[in-house]
Every structure is written in structure tokens, then in C-alpha cells.
Amino acid sequence: MHAWDNLTARIRELDALGSANALLEWDQQTYMPPRAADARGEQVALLQRLYHERFTDPAVGGWLDQLEGAELDATQAAAVRILRRKYRRAVCLPTRLVEDLARARNDGFGAWVAAKQADDFSGFEAPLQRLLDLALEQAEFYLTPEHAHPYDALLEDYDPGSTVAELRPMFDRLAGELGRFLAAVDGRPHPEGFAARLDLDGQKRLSQRVLRDMGYDMQGGRLDLAAHPFSTGIALGDVRLTTRYEEDNFLSGLGSTIHEGGHGLYEQGLPARLAGTWLNSAASYGLHESQSRFWENFIGRSLPFCRYLVPRMQAIWPDLEVRPEQLFGVANRVERTLIRVEADEATYNLHIIVRFSLEVEIFSGKLRARDLPEAWTEAYRRIVGVVPPSPRTGVLQDVHWSSGLLGYFPSYTLGNLYAASLAQCLLRDLPDLWDRVERGDFAPILGWLRSRVHDRGHTVDAPVIVRDVIGDRDPVADLVAHLWSRHGAVYGVAQPS
Amino acid sequence: MHAWDNLTARIRELDALGSANALLEWDQQTYMPPRAADARGEQVALLQRLYHERFTDPAVGGWLDQLEGAELDATQAAAVRILRRKYRRAVCLPTRLVEDLARARNDGFGAWVAAKQADDFSGFEAPLQRLLDLALEQAEFYLTPEHAHPYDALLEDYDPGSTVAELRPMFDRLAGELGRFLAAVDGRPHPEGFAARLDLDGQKRLSQRVLRDMGYDMQGGRLDLAAHPFSTGIALGDVRLTTRYEEDNFLSGLGSTIHEGGHGLYEQGLPARLAGTWLNSAASYGLHESQSRFWENFIGRSLPFCRYLVPRMQAIWPDLEVRPEQLFGVANRVERTLIRVEADEATYNLHIIVRFSLEVEIFSGKLRARDLPEAWTEAYRRIVGVVPPSPRTGVLQDVHWSSGLLGYFPSYTLGNLYAASLAQCLLRDLPDLWDRVERGDFAPILGWLRSRVHDRGHTVDAPVIVRDVIGDRDPVADLVAHLWSRHGAVYGVAQPS
Numbered sequence: 001m002h003a004w005d006n007l008t009a010r011i012r013e014l015d016a017l018g019s020a021n022a023l024l025e026w027d028q029q030t031y032m033p034p035r036a037a038d039a040r041g042e043q044v045a046l047l048q049r050l051y052h053e054r055f056t057d058p059a060v061g062g063w064l065d066q067l068e069g070a071e072l073d074a075t076q077a078a079a080v081r082i083l084r085r086k087y088r089r090a091v092c093l094p095t096r097l098v099e100d101l102a103r104a105r106n107d108g109f110g111a112w113v114a115a116k117q118a119d120d121f122s123g124f125e126a127p128l129q130r131l132l133d134l135a136l137e138q139a140e141f142y143l144t145p146e147h148a149h150p151y152d153a154l155l156e157d158y159d160p161g162s163t164v165a166e167l168r169p170m171f172d173r174l175a176g177e178l179g180r181f182l183a184a185v186d187g188r189p190h191p192e193g194f195a196a197r198l199d200l201d202g203q204k205r206l207s208q209r210v211l212r213d214m215g216y217d218m219q220g221g222r223l224d225l226a227a228h229p230f231s232t233g234i235a236l237g238d239v240r241l242t243t244r245y246e247e248d249n250f251l252s253g254l255g256s257t258i259h260e261g262g263h264g265l266y267e268q269g270l271p272a273r274l275a276g277t278w279l280n281s282a283a284s285y286g287l288h289e290s291q292s293r294f295w296e297n298f299i300g301r302s303l304p305f306c307r308y309l310v311p312r313m314q315a316i317w318p319d320l321e322v323r324p325e326q327l328f329g330v331a332n333r334v335e336r337t338l339i340r341v342e343a344d345e346a347t348y349n350l351h352i353i354v355r356f357s358l359e360v361e362i363f364s365g366k367l368r369a370r371d372l373p374e375a376w377t378e379a380y381r382r383i384v385g386v387v388p389p390s391p392r393t394g395v396l397q398d399v400h401w402s403s404g405l406l407g408y409f410p411s412y413t414l415g416n417l418y419a420a421s422l423a424q425c426l427l428r429d430l431p432d433l434w435d436r437v438e439r440g441d442f443a444p445i446l447g448w449l450r451s452r453v454h455d456r457g458h459t460v461d462a463p464v465i466v467r468d469v470i471g472d473r474d475p476v477a478d479l480v481a482h483l484w485s486r487h488g489a490v491y492g493v494a495q496p497s
Numbered sequence: 498m499h500a501w502d503n504l505t506a507r508i509r510e511l512d513a514l515g516s517a518n519a520l521l522e523w524d525q526q527t528y529m530p531p532r533a534a535d536a537r538g539e540q541v542a543l544l545q546r547l548y549h550e551r552f553t554d555p556a557v558g559g560w561l562d563q564l565e566g567a568e569l570d571a572t573q574a575a576a577v578r579i580l581r582r583k584y585r586r587a588v589c590l591p592t593r594l595v596e597d598l599a600r601a602r603n604d605g606f607g608a609w610v611a612a613k614q615a616d617d618f619s620g621f622e623a624p625l626q627r628l629l630d631l632a633l634e635q636a637e638f639y640l641t642p643e644h645a646h647p648y649d650a651l652l653e654d655y656d657p658g659s660t661v662a663e664l665r666p667m668f669d670r671l672a673g674e675l676g677r678f679l680a681a682v683d684g685r686p687h688p689e690g691f692a693a694r695l696d697l698d699g700q701k702r703l704s705q706r707v708l709r710d711m712g713y714d715m716q717g718g719r720l721d722l723a724a725h726p727f728s729t730g731i732a733l734g735d736v737r738l739t740t741r742y743e744e745d746n747f748l749s750g751l752g753s754t755i756h757e758g759g760h761g762l763y764e765q766g767l768p769a770r771l772a773g774t775w776l777n778s779a780a781s782y783g784l785h786e787s788q789s790r791f792w793e794n795f796i797g798r799s800l801p802f803c804r805y806l807v808p809r810m811q812a813i814w815p816d817l818e819v820r821p822e823q824l825f826g827v828a829n830r831v832e833r834t835l836i837r838v839e840a841d842e843a844t845y846n847l848h849i850i851v852r853f854s855l856e857v858e859i860f861s862g863k864l865r866a867r868d869l870p871e872a873w874t875e876a877y878r879r880i881v882g883v884v885p886p887s888p889r890t891g892v893l894q895d896v897h898w899s900s901g902l903l904g905y906f907p908s909y910t911l912g913n914l915y916a917a918s919l920a921q922c923l924l925r926d927l928p929d930l931w932d933r934v935e936r937g938d939f940a941p942i943l944g945w946l947r948s949r950v951h952d953r954g955h956t957v958d959a960p961v962i963v964r965d966v967i968g969d970r971d972p973v974a975d976l977v978a979h980l981w982s983r984h985g986a987v988y989g990v991a992q993p994s
Contacts, residue, residue: 016543019536020517027520031528035717035734039516043732046513050547220532235540237532 003066004076006059007083008276014055015275019235021047026240029226056091078459079277085160086278092141101138104130105404112402119392121373128401129369132362135406139363151363154407158285159414161461164360167410170476171353174413175383177480178350182336182385184493191329191490194322195248202316203245207257209312211241214295215446216261217268229256231292233267233282236275240264251331255296262295263288265446269454284462285408289415290422291449297345297416298423298482299445301331304438312440332490336385338393345416346483347384352413354379355398359406418462420479421470422453500563501573503556504580505773511552512772516732518544523737526723553588575956576774582657583775589638598635601627602901609899616889618870625898626866629859632903636860648860651904655782656911658958661857664907667973668850671910672880674977675847679833679882681990688826688987691819692745699813700742704754706809708738711792712943713758714765726753728789730764730779733772737761748828752793759792760785762943766951781959782905786912787919788946794842794913795920795979796942798828801935809937829987833882835890842913843980844881849910851876852895856903915959917976918967919950 024044032040064087067080093101108127115124135154142153149164208223217239226242233239241260245253266288274280282288299305306324314320334344340351358375361367367375376395381387388394400408426448427433436444452469466475484495521541529537561584564577605624612621632651639650646661705720714736723739730736738757742750763785771777779785796802803821811817831841837848855872858864864872873892878884885891897905923945924930933941949966981992 012539013543016536016540019540020521020544023524023540024517024520027524031719031721033715033717033719033735033737035714036732037734039513039732039734042509043513043516046510047517217532218530220530222528222530224528235533235536237534237536238530240530 001070003063003070007063007067010054010057010060010063011083011278012276014051015235017047017051017054019238021051022232022234026232026234029228029230030224030242052090055087060087061091075274075277075279075459079274079279082278082458085156088144089142089156093138094141097134097137097141101134101404104134105402108402108404109399112396112399116392116396119390119396121391121395124396124402125369128372131401131404132369132406135404136363149360149363151360151407154363155410156407158408158411159287159462160284161463162284162286162410162414166463167356167414168360170417171356171410171413174349174417174476174479175353177476178346178483179383179385180496181346181480181483181488182334185334185487185491186336188491188493190333190335192326194251194326194330196250196320196322197247198250198317198320200245200247203250203253205316206250206313207243207245207254210254210309211257211261211264213440214258214261214265214442216241216264220268221264223257229260231260231263231267233264233270236272239267251327255300255331258300259292259296262292265295265449266291266454269446269450271455271457274457274459279457279459281458283456283458283460283465284414285411286414287418287453287462287465289411290418290466291415291453293415294419294423294449298419299437299442301328301345302434302437302486303328304434306331307438308440329490332487334487334491338380338384338386338388339397344487346487349413349416349479350384352409354383355409356413357383359409362406414462417475417479418466420482421466421473421475422449423482424473424478425470498567500560500567504560504564507551507554507557507560508580508775509773511548512732514544514548514551516735518548519729519731523729523731526725526727527721527739549587552584557584558588572771572774572776572956576771576776579775579955582653585641586639586653590635591638594631594634594638598631598901601631602899605899605901606896609893609896613889613893616887616893618888618892621893621899622866625869628898628901629866629903632901633860646857646860648857648904651860652907655905655908656784656959657781658960659781659783659907659911664853664911665857667914668853668907668910671846671914671973671976672850674973675843675980676880676882677993678843678977678980678985679831682831682984682988683833685988685990687830687832689823691748691823691827693747693817693819694744695747695814695817697742697744700747700750702813703747703810704740704742704751707751707806708754708758708761710937711755711758711762711939713738713761717765718761720754726757728757728760728764730761730767733769736764748824752797752828755797756789756793759789762792762946763788763951766943766947768952768954771954771956776954776956778955780953780955780957780962781911782908783911784915784950784959784962786908787915787963788912788950790912791916791920791946795916796934796939798825798842799931799934799983800825801931803828804935805937826987829984831984831988835877835883835885836894841984843984846910846913846976847881849906851880852906853910854880856906859903911959914972914976915963917979918963918970918972919946920979921970921975922949922966 021044024040024047028040064080064084067076068084072080104127108124108131111124111127115121136150139150139153142156143150144153147153147156147163152163155162155164204223208218211223212218220237221239221241223241223243225244227244229241229243231239231241241257241264243253243257243260266282270280270282272280303324306327309327310322310324313322332345334346336347337343340348343351354376357379358367358372361375373391373395377387380394400406426445429448430436430444433445436442453465456465481495484493488494518541521537521544525537561577561581564573565581569577601624605621605628608621608624612618633647636647636650639653640647641650644650644653644660649660652659652661701720705715708720709715717734718736718738720738720740722741724741726738726740728736728738738754738761740750740754740757763779767777767779769777800821803824806824807819807821810819829842831843833844834840837845840848851873854876855864855869858872870888870892874884877891897903923942926945927933927941930942933939950962953962978992981990985991
């Protein structure tokens, strides 16, 4: 088994390179001095090139060939399957296409920034079309007999195992259900507001307190500030979170902390014993997102959590007057709005479904860049029920396409769907869940997620991991029932039986 | 000139790798979570291995061969000379020796920690002898006809261009002069003390204020906390400092800040236009140290600087009562003590001279590990005038030998000597220096150092850079005169004419 030893040694080397790169990127968004930007770009580019060279080394393919013909235990077989898939994708693109993509992303991002600032799509049209053409070409190279649709080939970068054939009907059903829910809420009075100026140092202490209570290991991580909160699993024992605080809106910062904390708990729970196989990785972006959304939304926006929170807040701000019901109301406001990243838990998914439908049409050859502004507006009218007044709040709002990220959006709603069914199973297994949440006793929740999700790493694809937990539950029904039950209560409406 | 283009491209690549490594090491001492230690060790080892592989690539030797036979401009010629020297040293050690050294350093460090804790040299003797044997062997491989003494071959790692033949008589003279100075001070009353508890946040603001006034560019750097303060030039536009604060002893933390600030100003002033040649590097450890000591001692412990400091302190702590003369007295206390890192500006050099003499004897084959405790004690009695009661405060006090750092110590005193003569030249060129320091107008000082030292990078070796500024001044005489003049004044003694 020299091939296995060589392969895992190479993977450990790639992991160390990836860790160094992750630290460079973490630093870039937290502590890097402004004048370091150019040099940092060169450092990241070099490490990524070294990573690519060492992964696409023909020796790696040779070891995989040997292992595919050998007797393997279950772990080895799973690792070889995952590694072959990643290797095939890493080597199958011609250098010319990789370089064209890098250039088109660079041009596309610049053109998008300018177009958004000018609130005018026209300057972005040609660079976007170039990106779409290259993405189509890329999908052709990625395509295997397992892919029924070219879009499936791109999905595999983010949610391997998910397909248009499954997502489309699921998302269609979800859009219909959400439409009925929003129609019931439309015009009902919004919950009472809550306003307080809370000092940033106290907010930081609150965030750290909540993370510790959730079970996030501060000896193997940190919480820092960043303009755009993110989490990053740098290495074993090094999973870092970032958040941001606003004096006037502590729920926004705390929500970011809990969201990133959910990502961080997943990373901290990945199976360290599988180091060197890549089976110790997250199974998909969607599953990652299910963990952050589970904590942020299902736990963090619940009334019991608000009851847990209020005394912890008053320990920091003794004069603060706030009732759990106030926080609960503010956290569960529902409203049809234009901007995805500001959307509530229910409508958020409609924003994703708009983007998914457009991307599938692009990859079916039915939409070109020039058609997108109108198609976007039409889809928003039909699916979200609002019409963007101009491109800035419409087709130009997201950075993703300008950076060549196509196939990425579905992961967000997959995360919400996975989280909804996982939550219902957790409630079944832990009937006193809400009492525990109110007491801040989150350990059994984390333990449940650890054994059923985190500890499986990427030994199988995310749809299998989720299915093994939820059986034949219907995630669409679970998510919709949750929204009617929680947000419906806030708005005084009930799910029609 | 393909060879030149290839070579500089490779150097830029090595610089980017070195930068990534420097960030990993900075993070390790500032923000890294404790559980990340093992993984960080692997990351650093990998990047250092990749660095070594890409530098010792035979192609690099080939490009140097071609360039050595070609017509070169002055910059190219200087670069090829430096690169050839580094390349020769990087490729000349057999792999077996490199591995033995790594293992011996690892073992040596562990044995040193245990021996120091037990205050017993015996457990360190064998690992130290192993390190000395390997260092002797290493020096054999490094040796070229330019080296008159095996120790010169090791000095080259830290202070290329310095030799035993020059250092020994210079250090002997210095030891004699310092002995006379200390004899005059012995028994005289120490200056009045100064005690105040100053909050750490205020100390941080004071440190940042002083750094900005010195001309340190915060847009291209940062100041963080570390247990053992250091500075690191990570990349162009990214030169970071660390310091630490003690509530009861603000001068200690401020001294660290100014010292590291001096290193940082040097790094920020290296010639960016020479990127890709390594001529944009520090010329030596000794020259680096001259910059930190110049700011820390010559400027930072002067009475005018204390006059500058007091109003800045009172802006932070309005109730603080302190006179510049008090700070000046505390900062310039002289005392024969046992521990190098706690020594004053005068006796510090005697600690170095002890170590230098012992190292030269080791490399002359006259001392073995088992002889060192006694030789150390005897040298301290003779040179410093104190006798360590046990190994912990004697031969075991420093980490250097346990990590295989032999030839490193002289740089500290070289730095003090360089700084002393540079300071006298600065005073000649800027007669109102002390008025400016008192006003906090440090820009002309930095400008002078930039043009005469920083901007030369490593286009020539440090002794040449210094000689070009100081002409035939005698650094020993300059340092000794400075000590008599400043510390002598504090103790009421004058230099015999």
C-alpha cells in the first residue's frame, strides 16, 4: 500500500498549504495593514498555484489508478472515490481555459463594481456574457455520464450529489408554499420593535458568552471583527470566526456571531481521525449552511433562546429593559423586500429560487446576459412579489456572477431545507429541547449534531448524510411548517390544514 | 538576459513563500489559538521545505553561472554576488547534516528547557556537545578561502563581512574600556527611582503615539502584543511590531516598542525598487540591531526624549506627576548583573563579549560542552565582575545555543557599536538634534538614517555601509564616550582625559 501512504502524505501536504493560504486570507480581512494588499495578492496566487501543481501532479493520478485496482477498506474506498472526483476536475480543464477564466473573473468583478455604482447594467453585459460562455465551456469539461444536466456539473463544486432534476421540483414546491404563507401574512401588522444603543464592548462579551455556551471551543478558535463576517477552518485546532457589531442593532451582530458559530461548530466537529484523506472535510456548502442556519434561525430566533438571552444581556447592561417577546418579534419579522442579504428567514428562499431558475435557464441555453435584467425583474415580480426600481437593487445586487460563481446559490436554500428537517428530528429525539435552550444547556444539541452530521465528514455526500438522519421526511414541508408555526404566531396566522 | 528574468522571478516567488511563512510565525506569537500548535508546526515545516527546494533548484545555479559570465550593470552584479553566496551556502550542506541539525536542535531545545528548570547543566551537556560537533561540521562545509577562521563561516549567516580577526581586538578594547567605566561607577549612588501604576490601555496609546512620531507607517504595519516582543518584515507594505506592557514598569514596554520600532523603520525603509534581487534586504543582523538600539538607547533614553515624553504622558494620565530627570535617571541606571536580557546599556556588551570569547574558543577546538560551565563562570568573573550562583543564571540563561544558534551573539554588540558612531555622525550633520528630539520632530533623524543606511539595502555588506557613513571614526571610542557622557553624568563621574 505504498500508493495509499504516498497519497495521504500528499494530501497532508496540500492541507498544510491550504492552511497557510487560509491564514493569509483570514489576515487579509482582519488585521492586514492596508498597504500590504498588493503583496498579499501575490502570496495568495503563489500558494494557490503551488497547491494546484502539487495536486494535479501525474503521480497523484498514478496512485489513484493503483488504489482503484486494489483491495481497500471502507475508509480507503470512500477516500479514493472523493479524491478521484476532485482530481478529475482539477486536471480536466485546459490551461487556456483556466487562464481565460481567471482573466474574465478579474474583468467581470471590475465591470460589476463600476456598473453597480453607475446603476447601469450595460457595461456589465459583455463581461458577464464572457463569464457565462466560459462557465458553459467549463461545465462541458466537467460533464460526466453521472450528470444529467450541464448545471449539475457546476453544482458539484458546491453540493456534490445535488442535481437539477431533484432541486427544480423541490424549489418549485417551496416557492408555491412560501407564496401561500406570504399571502397570509401580507398586510398584517408587524411585531413591536426594539431599540437600544448597546456599547460594542458589551456586545462583544455577549457574543463570546453565547459562543461558549453553544460549545464553540475558544482554545481552538477565536472571534474577531470583519466588515463581512465569515468563518474559516484553517487547520485542526484552528477554526476562526468573525463578526461585526452595530450599536443600534445588536441582534444583527449577534445573529452573525451565531451563524458563523454554527459553521465553526461544524468545522470543529469534523473527524480529525480521517486527516490525510479529505474525508475530514465538510460534505457540501449546503450542509455547512444547514449548520449555520440551524443555530442562527431555528435556535437563535426562537422564543426560548430569547428567554435565555435576556438575563445574559442584563448581566452586561444592568439597566436594560427588554422582554424576550420583544426580541422574538423583531427577530421574526417577515417582509417582501428587494435585497437577498437583508431578507428574512422565509422570503430569503424566494431570492435564491429566482437565481436558481435563471442559472438553470442559462445552462439550458435559453438566457443570455442581455436578457438577464428583464428576466430578473420578471422573476422577482412573479416569485418574490416585488419589482426592483433599477439594476442596483436588481440584477446587479450580488457579487457572485461577477466572480464566476455559478451553481453556488442553491446551497443557501439547501441549507435551510436540510436544517428544517434536522431540527424536526432533533425535536423528536430531544423532547425537552426548548427547556434546555431556555436554560442555555446546548450541549445535547451539539452532541446530536456531532454524531449525526459533523462526525461523518465527507465519507458520503451531503444528501446521503441528511437522508440517513431524516429518513423520508419532506424538507419542504418541514421548513414551511416551521415558518407557519413560528412566524405565523408572530403575525397571528395559522397554516391551513 | 533570460537568466536575469528567470532569477528575479524565482526570487519574487521565494519572497512570497517567505512572506507566507513570516505571517504564520507572526500569528503563532500573537493570535493563534493554543490548539493550533501542532498543525502550525507542520505548515511552517512545509513552507520552509518548499522554500529550500525552490531555492536550491539546480536551475538557480545555472542562471547564476550564466550571469557570472555576462555583462552586468552595478545592481545586477551586486545581486549576483549576494545570491551566489546564499546559494552556495544553501546547497553545500549534505541532506544528512541538515537532518541531523534539525534533530539535534529539537533535542537540544528540550534538554535545555529541562536543564534550566532543574538548574543542572549535566542533562544538557551531551545534547549541547552534539550541537557543537554539528556546528563545527557545518562550518567546515561553509568554509571558503575568504574565511580565515571557521567561526567566520558561521558569522556570515548573521553579519556577512565580519570576521574574528576584526571583532576580537575590537571587543577586547571595548571590554577594557567598559571595565574602566564600571570601576568608576562602582559604589556610586544609583539615580532616584520612579514608580507609578499606569493602565495598559494608556500605555498602548503612548506606544502608538511615539511610533507615529518616530515616522513608523501604521498603514503599512501594526503594533500587537506578544510575550517576547519582536518585529517582522512580512512583505512590502507589511512590517509588523509587537510589544508588551507592565502596569508597574511602563518604561520597559515603551523601551520594547521603541526598540522594535527602530527595526520596523529599517524594514519600512529598505529599497522597494530592488524587489526581486534580495538587495532590498537588511544587510546584517548587526546593522538591524544598530537601528533598534539607536532609537531605543541613543534617542529613547536621552534627557531631551524624556522631556518630549512627559507632556505626552500627562495628556494620557492628567494626574501623573513625573519629571523628565526622573525618567532619565531610571532609564540610565548602570549595574553589574547576571542576566544579559536585563542588562543596562553599558554592561550589556560585556555579556556579549563573554559569549563571543567562548564561541571563538569552541571553534578553535579549545572548549567542549563539559568545559562550558566553568569557563562561563570564570569569564563572568573576569569580564562582567559577577559570579553566577548556579547554571540557571549562568551558562543556561540563553536559548541560543540550544537552538544551534552559534555566531549570532556578536551582532548585538556590533549593533551598539555601529549605532554609537552613526549617532555621532548624525549629531555632526544635525547640530540641533536634541532640540528637535525634545519637540518630537524626529523626521530629520529618520530621513538621515533612510538615505545613509536603510535605502542601501544589501547592495554592499554592513561594514561597508557603516564605513561609508562614519569614515575613520572609531566605534569603540564613540560608544565609550557616549556612556561616560550620559551615564557618567547620572553617576557624577567623568571620562578621564
